[in-house]
Amino acid sequence: MLELNMKFGVRSIVAASMALCAFGAFAQKGETVKIAWIDPLSGLMAPVGNNQLKSFQFFAEKYSALNKAGVKFEVVGFDNKLSPAESLNVLKAATDQGIRYITQGNGSGVAGALIEAVSKYNERNPGKEIIFLNHSAVDPDFTNSKCNYWHFRFDADTSMKMEALTTFMKDRPETKKVFLLNQNYSHGHQVAKFFKEGISRKRPDVQIVGEDLHPLAQVRDFAPYVAKIKASGADSVVTGNWGSDLALLVKAANEGGFNGNFYTYYTGVTGTPTALGKNGEGRVFQIAYGHYKMGGQMDKWQDEFKAKFNDDFYTGSVHSIFATLGDAMAKAKSTDPVKVAAALEGLKTTSIFNGEIEMRKTDHQLQQPLYLTVWSKVDKKYNYSVENTGMTMIPVKEFPSYVSSTPTSCQMKRPG
Numbered sequence: 443m444l445e446l447n448m449k450f451g452v453r454s455i456v457a458a459s460m461a462l463c464a465f466g467a468f469a470q471k472g473e474t475v476k477i478a479w480i481d482p483l484s485g486l487m488a489p490v491g492n493n494q495l496k497s498f499q500f501f502a503e504k505y506s507a508l509n510k511a512g513v514k515f516e517v518v519g520f521d522n523k524l525s526p527a528e529s530l531n532v533l534k535a536a537t538d539q540g541i542r543y544i545t546q547g548n549g550s551g552v553a554g555a556l557i558e559a560v561s562k563y564n565e566r567n568p569g570k571e572i573i574f575l576n577h578s579a580v581d582p583d584f585t586n587s588k589c590n591y592w593h594f595r596f597d598a599d600t601s602m603k604m605e606a607l608t609t610f611m612k613d614r615p616e617t618k619k620v621f622l623l624n625q626n627y628s629h630g631h632q633v634a635k636f637f638k639e640g641i642s643r644k645r646p647d648v649q650i651v652g653e654d655l656h657p658l659a660q661v662r663d664f665a666p667y668v669a670k671i672k673a674s675g676a677d678s679v680v681t682g683n684w685g686s687d688l689a690l691l692v693k694a695a696n697e698g699g700f701n702g703n704f705y706t707y708y709t710g711v712t713g714t715p716t717a718l719g720k721n722g723e724g725r726v727f728q729i730a731y732g733h734y735k736m737g738g739q740m741d742k743w744q745d746e747f748k749a750k751f752n753d754d755f756y757t758g759s760v761h762s763i764f765a766t767l768g769d770a771m772a773k774a775k776s777t778d779p780v781k782v783a784a785a786l787e788g789l790k791t792t793s794i795f796n797g798e799i800e801m802r803k804t805d806h807q808l809q810q811p812l813y814l815t816v817w818s819k820v821d822k823k824y825n826y827s828v829e830n831t832g833m834t835m836i837p838v839k840e841f842p843s844y845v846s847s848t849p850t851s852c853q854m855k856r857p858g
Contacts, residue, residue, distance in 0.1 A: 509768025547578025
């Protein structure tokens, strides 16, 4: 009888342990994971911010039903007014609410301030650590000299985009004279720097006939800049401008009669397609991690997004964030940022948006394919009308991740 009781006791302990392990394996299932979205909802860049907040919230709902961890994602919007100082106030508000994940991407100046602030916060608040999910800020320093363990970037950085773009331009003999026009902050500076480095290596005959910088989100009339471009004799403009700074630039170029090429990062972003209209066909190029006809489920979701908001979805890094976060939480068996950060390092997954991706462990830079697209009329195959213009971005060349990947100088300092 004693032996029976002992066996029963052992079985009970084993069963309880297995149940506990099973619970531990899925301890996060059903949890709500809040992400603080910190970007502009006011000022000239508000249309971009509003679109991206809708994008994050729309796909938070989709991935809440799909992620392997079984968590529910909730995105809480905070207006940072495109200001680094205001972003730090917003960060405090988010942490005061107990939010452990933040995302931002509009403005590398803001991103740099947040990387530093998150690092200091985590040092001072063990057990309350937060993770910064960078959706669009592309200054290469963030995954090189300024790399940080708590920062993960989901867009391709400027070194990667310029590696791909200059590879494409190398084989365009008509490109001979380039004007560089960019926003006067770290992102714009890096666009110019990495373009000059890449093109001099691949096409040393290409001349830089002009270079200028302008204030971020302050210029309302780009006519004087277009006059400079025309006077320089440039056949092409290379710009990392985004939002109103690109929309108003191409509008001024159309009105000022500049008929050269534009090589951009953000043609598809709110406002620029409408500013282009039917102009720029075959002359406006974009290097990015996607386009409007990625296929399969993505096309269905894109159409659903348009039907719901009468707006276009273009921030594809949203998919990478939710896909990798869900996988990392499942792998970590936890939603604790300390465990999730460790699980994110080196994580490989398949994105519904753009296929095989990897969060490189060395520097926390996502490795993914890039696409060179051109502004064109819709056709039977590429039939998505951007901002209802009858135009779209048609893929010209795909760059697998091993082609666009660039080395890193990051010396990651890890906790412990």
